[in-house]
Amino acid sequence: MAAPPRVAIVGGGLAGAAAALEAVRQGAEVMLVSAASGATALGWGSLDVAGAVPGSRRLRWRAPLREAPLSGADRLAILIGTFATHPYAVLFGRDAARGDAAAAAEQVKQAVEDLDRALQPHGLGVEGSLDENRLLADPHGNVRVCDYAFTGAAGGNLAEVPEIAWVTLAGLPADPASVALGRLAAERAALGLSPAPARSVELRLPEGLALESVARLAAELDRPDALAALCQVAKEARAGSSAGRMWLFPPVLGLESPAPKLAALRESVGSPVAETLAAVPDATPGYRLQRALAAALDAAGVRRYAGRATNLAVREGRIGALGYTNEQGDAVEIDADAVVLATGRFLAGGLREEGGVVAESILGLPLYDGKGARVDGRPAQASVRRRYLDAHPLFGAGVVTDARLRPVNAPGGPPVAPNVFAAGDLLTGFDAARDRTGLGVALMTGVAAARNAVQGAKRGGLS
Amino acid sequence: MSGVPPRTPPVSSDPFDVLVVGGGINGAGVARDLALRGARVALVEKREFGSGTSWASSGMIHGGLRYLQHDPEVTLHSCVDSGHIQRIAPHLIFRIPFLMPIFPDDPLGAEIVEIGLEMYDRYQPFKGGRPHTRLSTAQARRLEPGLSDRIEGAFTLDEWGIDAARLCAANALDAAERGAFVRTHTELVAFLKDDSGRVCGARVRDRVTGDERRIEARETLNATGPWVARVSELAGAPVRLRPGKGIHVVFERRVSNLAVYAKGIDGRDMFTFPHEQNSMAGTTDDDFYGDLDRLEVTPDEVAYVLQAMERSLPGIREHRIAHAIAGVRPTLYGFGSYEDELSRDYAVFDHGERDGVPGFWTLAGGKLAAYRLMAEDATDQLCAALGIDASCRTHETPLPGGEAPVDPAEVSRRFGVGLPAAIRVGFRHGARASQVLAASVAPPRPVCVCEPVLDAELRHAARAEGLRTLEDACLRVRLGIGACQGAGCGARAAATLANTLDWPADRVGAELARFVDARWRAIAPVLAGDHIAALEVHRAAFLGARGFAGAEEF
Known part of the structure; x- marks a missing residue:
């Protein structure tokens, strides 16, 4: 019996984790090296696959609701048709823009289901549908159109909520409730939703709980006594509350699983309870996702190593090992039949500016913006535009791959190595902050890169 | 500061004695x-107090x-006036001891430098400074400890720092409390002239509301x-400058x-x-020929400064580096000198006398350190023309807040704010x-943590000081100019202002868009290294x- 293929993954965000979990499903032995948290840990609580794309005339944010609702397949097709170098276009082929989008949508649904199954045992679920938008509020009262969301915010779908109790916690820095609710009302109007009654409920927690920030309070509320105190004040405040009212809390319900907190609060107030999405940088849902992913990787038998990947080493004429520096500062090598780079962009360290020029950190791969212009080898400033909201090449730059997600030196050229793959934010063609497809790309390219890596390794083993 | 109306105030139908155009330190000081x-x-100030050169x-x-x-005249004036400013605004001042390292390849050599410092010591008593010292x-x-190991000793000398934007605002607000009509975001459209050709005020436009109005003045x-x-050109009385751009x-x-x-x-x-x-x-300090309304810091300028440092x-x-700031010095015209050697002196032009345009004056040139003295000179001349017989009191009358010392520990206890925040407000x-702090209903909370900007200060600025936009809060209360550049505080501050000023929901998005564009202009020139990762967080925020509401702007 052949030994299972060995896949080494660099990066522990959603792209790396999705790749690792998929590689395990495909029967591989998986090693994952991660250095620091990146964009995944900054998540605000939704998992947007087909995003909402400002700047695209055909996919204005409000269009999906004001005009005919668009299915996930429709929106995927528009995305691919609008952004030729988007990872979805690479993954599903540009033909998906014309007719094959249904198949792409099926792949998305399967990947989300698999992720949900992997995360559920660790207290985090993925809820939602690619075919129906979920409208979720953020702490400022803005409404975001989402596909899927994680346990916590997922229950706060404004499309279904008749009435809102907007919860503020005395002393916790937040927008004045009247401003947030005013904004929420304006947002509902802009989206063409019927106005819904909303009122604010201020809860005063007992002395001694840290209220400096959303994250500090979330850490406190992982303690049963602190949660009990919150439930108590919520219970006292529920007088006169109608049963159908949705209580929307700021995203403070734990850094661990929010599920038990939601259940306890629901019991206390006798109404549905959800969190709002988070406002970066108060990204409690990102912390939770990062924690749950780590737990899922451990449960799946992925061997995790802390350290910063430094190089790929050649064994018998092909890439055969991943080199990294561990936390003690020692150089270590992991033998592997295939490598998936899911190293992210600047935040996680996949890209960096050093010596005055932008570069890909491990292999020095060429970096392109979404329009095919080189970004590496030049100062960062050469790749930014005048206005903040412009599409800055720097923030949409990454590596270009072939259809199997193998990095190439030039668009259309051969892969730099037959068994090196890329996934997630390291890929070019999208700007997660603008088009909100970041986690969707991470999931879909992570899964695909892992499949390609395992298949290639099996074939390589046979030849 | 009850004298400053928060909403559009009526403009008296009587002509004013003086219309001052420009709310930097020169205009605010004269007002x-x-x-x-x-x-x-x-x-009237077309943007925010001090948002040009002063800031x-x-x-x-x-x-x-x-x-x-x-x-040497400028040195004397600056030192004497520095002493006055310290008396009228003691709260706004902080000592900045300077260290001047001596390198073996310095052209002058320590002995010559020390002669200069000994001369400068004679001016120090005017501004409460200590004499220089020589260090091994x-x-x-x-x-x-970060000094180069190549140095051969160093000198110290004593200077004073001040929050320049706050100094401008304090002058303008004091004028308002004493009955002046003071308005930011109000730009000059055209000067009014009577039949005899005398300038008698101006037509101005409110850049926030779009409203135009006439302000008549003698x-x-x-x-x-x-x-x-550019402004004197509009009145038909040209004044030449040799503007010099400077960045920090x-x-x-x-x-x-x-x-x-x-x-x-x-x-x-x-x-x-x-x-x-x-x-x-x-x-x-570089000769500047570009558009004053579109100043940009260039990577070359940043590189030049860092190379020196x-x-x-x-x-x-x-x-x-969190951000960079560019400004243009209003240096008086001079041909044939290097930028650094140009005079930092000032001039008051009576254009009636000089150009046959009566009723119109220009105050040009000058230094922040001697603003009060320049203002006094200009005011003396204006008062003479107006027949106002009153002597200057700006050297002895405290600016708002300068009346008495403040005890931060007491403020901290009384309002339940941390001592650092209390010290900062003090x-x-x-x-x-x-x-x-009393402007806040609940205990004051920080809206920003890069430095503890309290929501109470922001509310006070909006309610009692005529703060009009989120972008202006960068200067008025130092919001969003630290490490996070607004990522952590921008949206929350916008909501606080919306609450205080009753902004409609769509205004918030538009304010945030302008705020973040202003931050970007300050960040982009220094974007490098790990800063790029911070910008990824900034963009996510x-x-x-x-x-959706107001999405067209943002």
């Missing part, structure tokens, strides 16, 4: 002086050691800093204990200096700290906080 002398004043200055009321060589290499490096003063040339880079925190001198590759003196919560480094403080590049508002 205050005039108001103190009983004149009826209107002050871009080094924020020092120093004597100007540099000017001793070419311009070991002493200097003990004070400032005398009109052009105090627009580097814009004086601002580190996200303090990077040295003392201000440290550095030499540019061309031999120019520059320095890195602690200033409020940050350190700044600069400045450049690196010679004195070799580790300087390891510190993150520094910025002096004796009025309690008044500022801002682009994530966009809503």
Whole structure:
């Protein structure tokens, strides 16, 4: 019996984790090296696959609701048709823009289901549908159109909520409730939703709980006594509350699983309870996702190593090992039949500016913006535009791959190595902050890169 | 500050005595002086108080050691006036000890430098400064461990820093409290002239509401800093300047204990200096021919400053630069000198006498450190023309908050705010700290944590000080100019202002868009290294906080 293929993954965000979990499903032995948290840990609580794309005339944010609702397949097709170098276009082929989008949508649904199954045992679920938008509020009262969301915010779908109790916690820095609710009302109007009654409920927690920030309070509320105190004040405040009212809390319900907190609060107030999405940088849902992913990787038998990947080493004429520096500062090598780079962009360290020029950190791969212009080898400033909201090449730059997600030196050229793959934010063609497809790309390219890596390794083993 | 109406105030139908155009330190200083002398004043500023050259200055009321060589008069004036400013605004002042390292290859040599410092010592008593000292290499490096190991000793000298934007606002607000009509975001459209050709006020436009109005005045003063040339042209009385652009880079925190001198590759003196919560480094001085309304810091300018700083403080590049500021000096015209050698003197032009355009005046040139003296001179001349017989009191009448010392510990206890936040409010508002904090219904909370900007200060600025936009809060309360550049505080501050000023929901998005564009102009020139990762977080914060209502702007 052949030994299972060995896949080494660099990066522990959603792209790396999705790749690792998929590689395990495909029967591989998986090693994952991660250095620091990146964009995944900054998540605000939704998992947007087909995003909402400002700047695209055909996919204005409000269009999906004001005009005919668009299915996930429709929106995927528009995305691919609008952004030729988007990872979805690479993954599903540009033909998906014309007719094959249904198949792409099926792949998305399967990947989300698999992720949900992997995360559920660790207290985090993925809820939602690619075919129906979920409208979720953020702490400022803005409404975001989402596909899927994680346990916590997922229950706060404004499309279904008749009435809102907007919860503020005395002393916790937040927008004045009247401003947030005013904004929420304006947002509902802009989206063409019927106005819904909303009122604010201020809860005063007992002395001694840290209220400096959303994250500090979330850490406190992982303690049963602190949660009990919150439930108590919520219970006292529920007088006169109608049963159908949705209580929307700021995203403070734990850094661990929010599920038990939601259940306890629901019991206390006798109404549905959800969190709002988070406002970066108060990204409690990102912390939770990062924690749950780590737990899922451990449960799946992925061997995790802390350290910063430094190089790929050649064994018998092909890439055969991943080199990294561990936390003690020692150089270590992991033998592997295939490598998936899911190293992210600047935040996680996949890209960096050093010596005055932008570069890909491990292999020095060429970096392109979404329009095919080189970004590496030049100062960062050469790749930014005048206005903040412009599409800055720097923030949409990454590596270009072939259809199997193998990095190439030039668009259309051969892969730099037959068994090196890329996934997630390291890929070019999208700007997660603008088009909100970041986690969707991470999931879909992570899964695909892992499949390609395992298949290639099996074939390589046979030849 | 009950004298400042928060909403559109009626403009008196009587003509004002003086219309002052420009709310930088020159215009605000004159408006205050005039108001103190009983004149009826209107002050209009097209953006925010001090948002031009004043904000871009080094924020020092120093004597100007540099000017001793070419311009000893300016040094004297600056030192004397620095002493006055310290008396009227003691809360706004902080000592900045300077360290001047001596390098073996310095052209002058320590002995000659010391002769200059001995001369400068004679001016120090005017501004409450200590005489210079000479330090050994070991002493200097003990004070400032980051100093180059190539130095051969160092000198110290004493200067004073100030929050320049706050100084402008304090002058303007004091004028308002004394009855002046004061308005930001109000730009000049055209001067009014009567049949005889006399300038008798101006037509102005409110840039926020779009409303236009006439402001009639017996005398009109052009105090627009580097814009004086363009504005005087509008009145048909040309004034020439030789504008000089200067930049500062601002580190996200303090990077040295003392201000440290550095030499540019061309031999120019520059320095890195602690200033409020940050350190700044600069400045450049280059002839400027571009568009004053679209100033940009170039990568070359940043590189030039850092190259100089690196010679004195070799580790300087390891510190993150939060943003950069550009400004243009309103230097008086002169041909054939290097920028640095041009006079920092000022001039008051009576265009009736000079150009046959009566009723119109220009105050040009000058230094922040001697603003009060310039204002006094201009006000003397305006009062003479108006027949107002009152003498100047700006050297002895405290600016708002300067009336009495403040006890931060007491403020901290009384309002339940942390001591650092109380000290900060005391520094910025002096004796009025309690008044500022009382503007909050709940206990004051920080809206920003880069430095503890309290929501109460923001509310007070909006309610009682005529703050009109989120972008202006960068200058008025130092919001979003630290490490996070607004990522952590921008949206929350917008909501606080919306709450205080009753902004409609779609206004919030538009305000955030302008705020973030202004931050980007300050960040982009220094975007490098790990700063790019911080910008990824910044973008996630801002682009994530966009809503549908008002989405066209944002």
